[in-house]
Amino acid sequence: MAAGAVSVGTAVAAATGPTATWVRGALASRGPAGVAVVGLSVLLAWLVGVVVAARVGSERVEAATAALPPRLRRPAERVGLGGVVLVGCWLAVRFGAADAVHAVGETALAAVRPIADLPTLTARETVPNRGYQLPDGTWRGTFLGLSPAVAWGVRVLLIHLYVLAWAAWVWVGYLLFRAHYRRADWTPRDDAVRRLRGHRWGQFGLVVVGLFLTMALFAPSLGTTTAEQNLYSPFSHTIQYYDPDLGRVTEILVGNANSQTRSVGYAAENLGPGSYDRFGRFHPFGTLTNGKDLFTFLVHGARVSLVVGLLSVGASTVVATAFALLSAYYRGVADLILVVTSDTVMGVPRLLLLILLTVLLADTPLAGLYDGGVLLALVLAATGWPFLWRAFRGPSLQIAERDWVDAARNYGQSPLGIMRLHMLPYLVGYLLIYSSLVLGGVILAIAGLSFLGLGVTPPTPEWGRAVDMGREYVATESWHISLIPGAMVTLVVIGFNAVGDALRDVVDPQSDSGATDPSETESRGGGV
């Protein structure tokens, strides 16, 4: 222990000199911005320190700060600890620790990759659906020589069976665990599960969400063709088809083929749902105005929506939960500051803020990540947390009033411990409810932005863009371009809302509806 204290002491001493210079420099050269940077660094150090102190046990650091007055001791410890950790991290980055980690990771991946590369039952390669039809009507290259539609159908079926099997396994496993391994013979969650079993509307929502998740997770296998080939770089891939004019199998660039399979509103140039094009390609939902396959576009679009949605909802939920716990536990000034901040963010209509921020940040490096997806997620999270915080604040305040929180304070539980053990578990229900409602809203918002040509950049597929493409053709032969993606957005949003409703009924049947108000607006992501 003594050694620890000494080392911390030396580290602090060593850090003091350069830090002081840096602080002075920062303050002098950058004025208010410098002050902000210094303040933020101290805050960051403090936060890291709190986390570290919870793990390490604070006795070791006590010696180093013994000289300070008692009021300052604890924050100083935290900042000191955090500083040490941060400096350590910086040194590690500076001297190539990251490379080492990277190398280790690569080695590990290399070991796993062969296993991952094994053919799977649901893979496109196992059940291929791409081929060409000879004049005698037989198909080449497809699974068992079946027509592409049937082969594709078989694959879709297999994937869904696979997912179903997983779900069944999880459910049976849970029941077994509950019956044989869990020590408590009853938990509050059991009641929730029982209520869910009688909740038809929620089950409908779960099925819809399940289908959506399957679509996103298995997008590469579900599509009739690959995204790489059909959507991203059609001019770097070729396909074979039987050309009746030439009377033989010919190769053509996918891009060139696409230009001949466009759907632009009249019978001569339209490929509706369930049709084959002249290159033997099957289009379950028809083609887009640029001749690309709508179904493939949609399944990959689902993936983008899901990733962006989860990222943004995850980020805003974490922020909102932390803020809700803080404002409910400390109240007073902390709460007031958060009220004003969130009111300010909510004061700008959300969609306007989204439009503004996506355009503003379009040229920053952030926008390059995941074709603008990461930026979109961050913007959605930054504009969305106040709504969630509002929703969590009420329940948090109620929970903070409970006697058990008081009792925990009375036997000396720390504020963090109280928030984690005695408040957070009660928020989890609300967290799930609002997250699912918000996810629906976020998917709407993403679609709305891409409808306006913002957000995720082409050619990355996004549902809203398909709706936009088909705008002028709604009343024509090519109605499918707008209608199908729009209907899917609607269905998915309804699905997530249904899950949210069900969770609300299931988690807390007596919950007062005061909490329902924000959800009603939140589930729509700013009026899209």
Add this chain to the structure above:
Amino acid sequence: MSDSERSGADRDPLVSVEGLRTYYASERLIGGKPVKAVDGVSFEIGRGETVGIVGESGCGKTTLGRSVLRLEDVDAGRVYFDGRDVTELGRRELKSWRQDAQMVYQNPNTAVNERMTVGQIVREPLDVHGWGTDSDRRDRVAELLETVGLEAEHYHRYPHQFSGGQRQRIGIARALAPEPEFIVLDEPVSALDVSVQAKILNLLTDLQEELNLTYMLIAHDLSVVRHVCDRVGVMYLGKLMELGPTEELFRSPSNPYTRALLSAIPHADPTVSQDRITLRGSPPSPRDPPTGCGFSTRCPFKIRPTEHDAVDEEGWTRIEEFRAVLRDRARNADGFVDGLKRRLGVDDRATPIREVRDDLFGDVSLPEAARERIDRAVATAAEEGVTEATELLDDAFGSVCETEVPDDHPTAAGRLSRCHRHRDEYEEPDEYRTDTR
């Protein structure tokens, strides 16, 4: 006041409270008055003793209990625990002291965390204070559960699976876990049915004997207090009105409020004929307490100004009621909207003060002097305002009860009562009461 008067006769004090004040800040942004929840309370609790604090809702008894445990921010005063000043403790000392003083809560539904198993609940204080090893803690929890009349097998059950009485036992087990010396019992049985109540009270009594605990029992149910406590303090509007050994206090209450409170308890025996005092009105808001003695607005023993000796009992009742109406109106007239209404002359719905007077005094005969004062107040209310009229009446009919805060008066060995009537120049409450009957 000597210490022996405050504490139990022969015990050394474990907890002593001196001039404790706990105010809640007003929710108004500007110009709000604080709620004086606890307003200068002093008492001592001897080791192994049970001191009861009784009072009606809103009198500050729960806040007092929480302030003693430092669960509320105290505005003034000291709380000594075993000679140490608890209000001065730093974070670390406070945390370790927290083991010694625990609390049992009123509502069995909110007292324990329903997302944790019984075992986790009882164990948590042990975890927080790093008590023993993991298996030590388990054993201790099992032992505690059995101590409070539950079973060790209940470790993995959730509170939902228990009845109100059993949940209360869980709460008690949790309070016992850190081996405290002192427990604040905040209405531990008031949410329970009578038959369950009795069991919990028995349990608490047994535990006290077994573990040599010191209790501070907060309750509104006087029969519970009478059954359990060695000494009782009666609270009204944040102040201790009377303090004394239970039996003596119940048998011969000194303070007018205690008398009224005791006489209001319906006795579960119809053959006992009670000399009932029914108080008028409800307790004033602690945000806006009366000047002088807090009980003066409802006190049937109130000292009356000598110049109105001729007014009879019925006359006084009416006068007090008239004053209450005016006070009430004056308070409402403070509001912005009402002020505006009055200025615009829209406020015509409320009966003019004159009619109130006619209603109240129409059928009683008052001496000329008193009647003259009242008429003057009515005129003032019409000309200047209700607040001015109220002040006029205060001048005319007010007494020491409304102007001076009474001190604690020792009324017998180990007993204190806060009432002006204990002063030499006035009749003692019991003398007064027999007089007027």
Add this chain to the structure above:
Amino acid sequence: MTDGPILSVEGLKTTFHTDRETVRAVDGVSFAVPPGRTLGLVGESGSGKSVTARSILGLVDDPGRVDPSGSVRYHGPSFVRRIAERYPDAVRWATDETDGPDSQATADPQPRGDSSPDPEERFVTVTEVRSAGEAAAIETGWVDLVAAPRAVVERARGGEIAMVFQDAASSLNPVYTVGNQIRELLGIHRDVDGAEATETAAALLESVGISDPERRLDEYPHQFSGGMQQRAAIALALACDPEVLLCDEPTTGLDVTIQAQILDLLEELQRERDLAVVFITHDMGVVSRIADAVAVMYAGEVVERASVGRLFADPKHPYTRGLLESIPGLAGTADRLPTIEGSVPTPNEPATSCRFAPRCPEAMPECETVHPAHVDVSAPSDAVAAGDPAGTDEHTAACLLYPEAEPHRRRIAAHDEDLELNADGSTGAGGTGEGPGAADRGGPS
């Protein structure tokens, strides 16, 4: 005034059907209240007191249902007369004179079976008709509020039987002034409105002890203190001008000094208006203070009935005894309070045994198999001792220990016999006719 009760409840049963079980919240409750008297209905939580009160007014919400085998008889003569006139088909004539021409002239009934095929549907019973010259008037009789159609029950609400709830704060509509709410009821039940209604409303508020009533009329419920809210709720009930007042724990949650005020007020109002009061509470002290007679409820059943003096002086049922002994302060200064083991069961099976048996210190094997019936437990000597030499004071208990004078076997047989007799009869005290098979079906799932 008449000697008979104004409200009598016979074998009232209310059940709640859920997916998992059927809870017999009220299981064969009987009692009667005469005008000007107060019946105290006491019991611990879950004993079915409040459901009883709600069942009387037909206010039981889904999934609760009042079993048609029970009856709630309201005897108010003018109401019986009005309903008999309004629903002539539904009148059943219980007396011999019913066949006489007088009665037909009275309410123009067609008491023959032809027009009203099902006697079960006749919810108005007339027992006595007084002829005064040409017109004859129904003197006594009752309306069965369980069998009566909804419209009749709704007419009885307020004007005949009004109710005061436990939580006054929530039983007053927060967005209307107190005056508005009183005036509404005055308009419905007394047909007064305008300035007259305001005056009456102010008088009502004054009569429940609210000073400066005219100003208070314009205030909203949240501006009243807890005690005043309860007073206002009582004023609302009184605005209906009822004959019977059901008070569902009106003082629970109030401070003792305020409780004393409310109890005083109720006593005074009862004296003034000759109200019959059913006072529901769990507080033995309050009952002893306000009630004339007491019915003790346990798990949906009344286990003991007596005048208040006799019940407290000489409780017979082991449960009543246990309850009284466990009140702190009553038992003197004993260190330990006597307690009742166990807790109140949920009555989810038909009663084929004594529901108190598992907790009863005096239980015997038969308690598990025989459902006790109410037997008279008042010895004449008791009556004299209790200052009621006439012995009119009913005191019954549903326990196999009684009648005490009988030897053990005769006693059990008495309860058993009673039970069979009830199974044959139309209304039973316990509803035990279904036998053990029903118990199996109703078992916990």
Add this chain to the structure above:
Amino acid sequence: MSRVQYFLKRVALSVPVLVLGATLTFVIFRFGPIDPAAAIVGEAATEEGVAEYERIRVELGLEQPPLQHYWSYMTDLLTLDLGQSWVLAPQTDVVSLLVVYAPRTLWLAFWAVLIPIFVGIPMGVYAGINSDTPLDYLLSLFGIVWRGMPNFWLGIILLAVLSQSDALLGFSWNDLFVETSVTGTPDLSRLLSPTGFVAAVKQVLPAAVVLGSASMGSELRIARTAVLETINDGYVEAAEANGVPRRSVVWKHVLRNALIPLVPTITNEAFLLIGGSVIVEVVFGINGLGWLFFQSVLNADMPLVTALVFVFILVVVLINLLQDLLYVLIDPRVGYGGR
């Protein structure tokens, strides 16, 4: 705390929101990734271009030290001196732009708020009173679907249907009552003449229906829940026990209380409309504020963008205050105790 004090407190709380909101626009303007002056000048490498760039920087106050600039910027905004547009409509005052564009959006928003209130709430109340009937389920389903449908999608479908109304509906939308086109900006100059009024309403109606569709769903659901909850309240039972007829229970006691949670819903929806107006105005070709904002963002007309954002914040703050005012009027408990 009285009701007036409650309201004053809310007003006081909206001041920091307004100031912080304006600060936010300043940060975007001054420190945002887009240099406003560069965006106005465009890519001009010539000397003239550089001079022009410098001139605009001075004009916009960008050459001042940040704090000084902030001060003048804030005083301008808070005194409603909103500056002028540079790219979209060069040398035009923002205020004069607002005078042209805002009425169209207001007209649209007016109908988009009104339609849900008069369609959604009655439906929800009906569903709540007759809960668990087939009609209730049907209405609830409508509410859910309405809420789930994206505005842009509903808009283009409605456009398609109306433009083909001859074939699909059997009548021509364009010629119905008065002649209008399906898309386009309503003409608000002739509102006072009957035909002008009808034309203006008809012109904006499809857009308003689309814009209000989700609100309609929300209000339906909230009204239903509110009614269901109110029906279970103590005073409803007490009123029934005291013999208040059912009609009167529903109309007097239930409805008034059920309205209270609807107030925030309606105002919340109202400010969602501001955001939604962008999409609807783009789809229906209405030259309103939403359209103006969208164009100014796309053209990086930063002075106009920030001025518009401030205007929107102002509107939201006002709507919030309106909500509080309605609250104070409708719920006498506001400001007392916990509320």
